[in-house]
Amino acid sequence: MACFFRRTIAAKLGRTLQHPEDVFIPAITAMPVLKKQQSPDFRLSVSTLRTNGILPSNGDIQLQTESLAKQLKRDSVVEVISAGKGVINFQVNRGLLAEKVLEPFGKGEDDKYGLSSDLLTCLKRGTTLVEYSSPNIAKKFHAGHLRSTIIGNFVANLKESLGNSVVRMNYLGDWGMQFGLLGAGFEKFGSAEKLKENPLHHLFEVYVRVNKEAEQDDALKHAARDFFRQLEQHDGKAVSLWRQFREISVQEYRDIYKRLGVHFDVYSGESFHRDQAQEVVRQLQNRGLLKTSEKGTGIVDLSPEGDLSNVCAVLRSDGTTLYITRDVAAAINRKDKYSFDEMIYVTDKSQANHFSQLFQILGAMGHSWADRCRHLPFGLVQGMKTRTGDVVFLEDVLDEARARMLHNMSQSHTTKELEDPEDTAEKVGICALIVQDFKGQLLSDYKFDWVRMLQSQGDTGVFLQYTHARLCSLLRTNKGVDEGEFNPSLLREVTGINVLQHLLRYDEVLLQASQDLQPKHLVNFLLKLSHFIASAHRDLPVKGSPPDVAQVEKLSTEKPNIKGFTGTKIHFFNADFQNFVSPLEKLHTTNKNALFTLIRRGYASSGGPAPSWPLGCGSLASRPYKKCDS
Incomplete structure (x- = not known):
């Protein structure tokens, strides 16, 4: 793994500059892989050493760089040391590169790679x-809830994989004046028979109707x-x-949630804290924080000057509590019950002020842990409304993706090779949705694009x-290549080295x-890895190769003494891919392009079954919370 080489380089620096090697570890970074030319494996920025006081901050930085590079000694691990513009580059022994990167695999802890x-x-x-x-209860799960659900699930999975004890909480919008409206509406317009036939659909109909009629x-x-x-x-x-x-x-x-591969430890909600919210009001009153506005509402002054x-x-x-009052009560209750070290709220960016006020109120009440609460905001999804402007329900989105994929797969002769084509279509569709969402900065709005999302080429799910699936197929169809000792010296091809160099960056990613909770780092890392895999698969054939060469290019997941690219990638995908989706082991095995060509055609305007809902060009805000109490 990268840490072996990073520590070797740090030890050289420590001996040369007379500092503990640990201070150099964060400054030694794995290099991004260049497709057209071989790049060094690691790089040290000399400006970092100047900033940390290890080297004098005055003087010519390039002279310092060249001088330090000359002082560092090459050995059997680090074979090339060269000075660049303000940086020192390191290239490690190619045999050791393969050996150390692949070393952890096959020892029963592949899912802990890099940790x-x-x-x-x-x-x-x-x-x-x-x-x-x-989500708010009594309403169907609309597509706008997708972002909070999948982003929160990613954060929970990531935190858990890094060794944290994670509490996954779904805080339902199950209280507030809107339920007074729904209750009154159901008493007037509701039908017990329709509620039994299609519960949430009927409640949604009632809610829309009562909202419209209540205006007049x-x-x-x-x-x-x-x-x-x-x-x-x-x-x-x-x-x-x-x-x-x-x-x-x-x-x-x-x-x-089951379809999305999401689960929760706790289903909570506003209703759990309605009585505790009154206690919050009393505490605010006792601390002199509660004031009365001209309209008679209870307010807390958060201005620095008290003006x-x-x-x-x-x-x-009328004395009833608001959403934020119940949020304050919920936060206090969670700290008492779970003794969390950090709490992360995953909602859209329009809620930023709400959470800023929430954390300020908690701090004003004397809760020092308020600074361990964090809001992770995200942008809006554009282009996910019907042409009539109606909200698109997430269930319809998932059903449509699955139905179109099933239709297209049924036209391909490779479909008969799939044990469960419906499950395959479901997982590919969901993966495509998630990867499209995760590729960019969470805070940015993005345009929902079916055609681009479902392409088999390019950066897609x-x-x-x-x-x-192709790597898994390689394992299944080459079971004979699993004897003998792994010989890393046979690994000489540039495309193979590129894969190993890319894997060196995994712990940095x-x-x-883990620091900014942005899934784009891992998703884009995997997408680049997939491109390197495609090149390596083309240049490093397993079938028909001499046994000793095939051993390098193919790994049996059952025998720890056999190591190679395919196994590395599969283990890596299993450990990392599952942070946000379920990886498939089989799509098809003969015509690799047929299925995806058909998928693309199915979403073209002239092909495939007619969609059950036409996508227009409106925008849909992802609002998992009901942050107002009107």
Whole structure:
């Protein structure tokens, strides 16, 4: 692994500059691989040594670079040391490169590849609570909830793989005035028969209708306020109806989560903290933080000068609590119950001010752990509305992707080789959705593009799944190449070296992802790896090669003494890919392009089955929370 070479280089620097080798570890970085020319394996920035006081900050940096490069001694591990512009480049022994990169595999801990790196020892570990997805009950899971769900799942998986104890929490929007409106609406427009046939669809119909009619009907608005007041007062009939809505919602959400490969340890919600929210109000009052506005609402002054220039409402004029009051209560309860070391909220960027106020209120109440709470914001998905402007439900998106893929696969003669074509179509479609979402900066808005998303070539989820399935196929069809000792000296081809050099960067990518929680680092790392794999697969044939060469190019996952590219990549994909999707072991084995050509054609306007919902060019904000209480 990279840590062996990084520490060897650090030891050289330590002896030469008379400093502990550990201070050099973070400054030694693996080089990005260049396709057209061989690049060094590692690089040291001399400016970093100047900044850290290891080298004088005055003087000519290039002279320092060249002088230090000359002082460092080459050996059997580091064969080439050269000075660049303000950097020192290192190239390691090619036989050792293959040996050390592949060394961890086949020892029963392939899923821990890279996690023992020196770079990751700086990470704080403990209990991480991740709150994500958090849809509003009694509403179908719309496509806008996808981002919070998959991003939060990625963060939870990443934190867990790095050694944290993770609490995965779904904080349902199951309280507030909107349920007064729904309750009053169901009493007027609801049907027990329709609720039984298609529960969430009927509740959504009722909610849309009651919202529309309440705009013109003051009596209906009054009935909604009365229903919510009954809920707050624990009226049996109102609570029973609300509980029925909640159970219906959670069951349907579980089905969606199962398809996405997402699970939760805790299903919580605003309703769990409605009584605790009143205790928060009392604590604010006792600390002198609660004030009354001119409108009679309860507010907390968050302005630095105490001039009411930045206030946060925590109580309505009628004494009922608001969303943020319940959020404060929930945070305090979670700290008491789970004793978390950090808590991460995954919601869209429009909630940034809400969480800023939440953390400020917690701090003002004397909770020092407020600075360990973090909001991970993300941008909006554009182009995911129907042409009529209606919201697209996530279930429909997943169903449509699966149906189109199944249709196209049925036209291909390779489909008969798949044991479960429906499951394959499902996983490829979901992977395509997730990879399209994860390739860029989370905070950026992005345009949803079916055609680009489903391409088998280029940087797509389909390409990732195909690469992994192709490697698995290579293992299955070359079972005879699994005897003898692995000889790294046989590995001379540039495309093979490129794969190994790219894998050297893995611990750095993990560190970067753990610091900013951006999945793009791992996704783009995998996409580049897939391109290097494609080149290596072309240049390093296993079938028909002499046995000793084939051993280098093919790995039996069962025998630790056989190591090679295919096994490395498969183990790597299994460890890393599963942070966000389920890797497939089989797509097809004969015509590698037929299936994906058909998939692309299926989404063209002139081909494939007619879509059940036409995608237009509107935009859909991902709002997993109901942050207002109107």
